[in-house]
Amino acid sequence: MSSRKPTLDRAEIVHRSWDAIIIGGGITGAGIFRDLAAQGYQVLLVEQNDFAFGTSSRSSKLVHGGLRYLANAQFRVTYESVRERETLQKQYPHLIKPLQFLLPIYDHYKYGAAFFKAGIGIYDIFGSKWNHGSYTSAQIDADFSTLNHKELNAVLYYYDAEVDDSRLVFRVLSEGMALGGTTLNYCCCSGLLRNVSRKIEGVKLVDALTGNEMEVHAQVVVNATGPWADELRLQVQSEKVIRKLRGSHVLFAQDRFPVKYAFTIFHPSDGRALFVIPWQGMTMVGTTDLDHPESFEREKPEPFMTGQEMDYLLEAVNALFPGLHLTEHDIISSFAGLRPIISMGSMDPSKASRTHRIFQDDCLFSIAGGKLTTFQRMADDLIKHIRPYLPERTSRQTAVPLKSGNEAMPTLDPHLFNRLSGIYGATLPDFLAETDLDELQPLAHTPYTLAELRWAIRHEMIWHLPDLLLRRTRLGLVSPEGGLATFEIIKPLMQQELNWSEKTWRKEIQDYTKLWKDCYSIPSK
Ligand SMILES: Cc1cc2nc3c(=O)[nH]c(=O)nc-3n(C[C@H](O)[C@H](O)[C@H](O)COP(=O)(O)OP(=O)(O)OC[C@H]3O[C@@H](n4cnc5c(N)ncnc54)[C@H](O)[C@@H]3O)c2cc1C
Structure with missing residues (x-):
């Protein structure tokens, strides 16, 4: 380019x-x-x-207070975050969506169900709502058959929210x-x-x-x-004030690791809280919390998950969902990000x-x-x-709100309409006006459509393939081999919309494939 x-x-x-x-x-x-x-x-x-x-594209995708910050007595962070969660859900209703979390409590945990119920209660008070409780044994047997039932004492539920960051x-x-x-x-x-x-x-x-x-x-x-x-x-x-803490996630196909709700689980070896989250048709598991050495930044162009982190995450899911026998071969993709934490010495990363x-x-x-x-x-x-x-400025505007209702295109499936309105907000009518209905079919078992790809390439400042596959859409994370099955669909779009030559396409594919193998696939141990 x-x-x-x-x-x-x-x-x-x-x-x-x-x-x-x-x-x-x-x-x-x-x-x-x-x-x-x-x-x-x-x-x-x-x-x-x-x-x-x-x-900001590598988080756990939660708009949340963070129950574990409550456990670390970070009351102010939790309070402010829960308040923000409520505000943001109203501001971006279909982009930031409520998500039910289950919290299985086992007999061997340091704290019992009463402790966690109290925590969830405080959480809900902070959010000015009362939407939590526990499942009965019959419901647990019927709905959560994959969960480890040995020594299972209770399954609590509460709500947070999720987003495509x-x-x-x-x-x-x-x-x-x-x-x-x-x-x-x-x-x-x-x-x-x-x-x-x-x-x-x-x-x-x-x-x-x-x-x-x-x-x-x-x-x-x-x-x-x-x-x-x-x-x-x-x-x-x-x-220097920043302590870079790396957090990694892995994604599984839902047919291999099916979950309807999110789970907060505790790692069997160190008791750290982890999340299992249904996201973009996949099951995402994370995260780790480790100091990120400078040598890693020299080694590869982006943060990456190590083999030890992968084993750590697999150990946790296999302890909680033992019947699934998940292995590294079930992992579709991985990603890692760096928390920009204000340094407070070498304290336990999860408590920073x-x-x-x-x-x-x-x-x-x-x-x-x-x-x-x-x-x-x-x-x-x-x-x-x-x-x-700054100089005095008098203008005060707010972002243009999205028109409510489905009036822009009445024939659209409501689920799709809501998803698109979350993504595009006030520009949805422009998107719909420019879109051919035939291009609104999901691509290769993913939530994404050809129309979204075309719009992104045309209007969302795409310069390289990772922009499209890893950030405007997540095809590179939710589709095997970094979205390999979609390359032939994307190629003519890039050629039509961005004038990419055959040579440019080949170079982009080569660079993207290397990047994906280095930083988004199963790590070598
Ligand atoms: C694993 C993990 C999970 C997380 N999960 C959650 C969660 O579920 N919920 C939550 O609320 N928070 C979560 N967080 C925290 C949250 O993701 C971060 O706090 C937030 O994304 C940080 O955003 P940022 O804009 O400050 O930094 P970034 O998103 O890193 O943005 C900084 C940008 O600056 C650019 N830049 C750097 N140098 C230059 C330069 N010289 N010139 C131009 N540009 C430059 C970089 O390329 C980068 O894009 C998580 C963090 C991690 C690591």
Whole structure:
């Protein structure tokens, strides 16, 4: 790919007077970007790779309070997260969906059912709802036959919510763009600009697609680079604050590991809480929580799950679901992400605080820590910090709400309509107007349709195959061999919509296949 689409007018980017430049296109940057755009500020967001390339496409997909944070006495994080869960479900109803969790309690657990019931009760009080309870033995026998029944004392249930994290990032970014903000993916911030009195006045950018360099000025620079926040900050500071903790997940086909509800389970060897989650037609299991050594970053281009982590996850599911005899050969894909945790020494990773912090160095504001669930609170907090440095703007808008009901295309199946409205929000009518109904059939036993692929390629700033297969859709995770069966469908789309030559296609497939084997498949031990 030699040049960008005409929408990037380099002169426009360089000569415009930006109020704020946000570095990092994960959920943290996206939330700040949208809210600043809504408040009338001139805002530019740049992402060095693809949007949601970092942790924000690699989470456990939960919009949740986190029962385990409650167990670690992180009451404030849990309270704020539960409140945010409630708000976000109303804001993004079909993208963030309620999810029932089951919590099996065994006789050998350190704490009994009464302890967990109390925890779930507090959780529901925080969320101003009362929607939890326990299953009877008869229901357990009938509905959860695959669960280990030996020493099973009780099965409790409660509710949290799930999301496609990278679609949430893109939805929030789209809202910000509709409100006048500008975004660039594949555009890396390589340094800070300073004036003669050493005051920060902007950033140096490198367009990763062309190699072109730009100097762009702004009143404020926001460092929302998540696990990489220290890298930019080290240009003005010597103190490192981020502890990168790796978390990995594996995905199984539902016919091999069928679950109707999510489970919170405890690992038999160390008692850590893990999740088993039905997601995108698959069963996802995670996560681990380990320090991520720098050598791993040199070894492969993206975080990856190790063989030990895979064994650890398999050990847990086989202890809780012994009759399934799951092995590594049942794993369809894996993925790993890095938690941008604010360092508190070498404390147990699972107990490290999930709160966020803001660091100010002149006009560089770095924000790190936090959770996907709390991104709007993080954005509020950051904007409070930077407002004194921004000019007065009077405009106040909110993102355009999606029209309710199925009026845009009455013939659409309601389940599909809801799914699409969650993904596209206010742009759904445009999507439907441009879509051929025949292209709304699910592809190769996945939830995705040809129409979504075409729309993504046309309108969602796709530059490379992983953008389409790993983030705009999850075909690379939910379909065997990284979506191999869909390559022949995707090839003509890329050729029609992006003018890819045969040579470009071959190179993209080669790079994607290597990346998938290195970072998304079953690890070598
Ligand atoms: C395994 C795991 C499971 C999790 N599960 C949950 C969950 O279920 N629910 C929940 O609420 N939270 C969860 N979290 C936490 C949550 O995912 C993160 O807190 C959140 O995604 C962090 O978002 P971010 O935008 O700060 O960072 P990121 O998403 O990593 O975004 C930072 C971006 O900055 C870009 N960048 C870096 N340097 C530059 C540069 N120089 N120029 C331009 N761009 C740059 C990166 O490419 C990256 O895309 C989980 C985290 C992990 C690791």
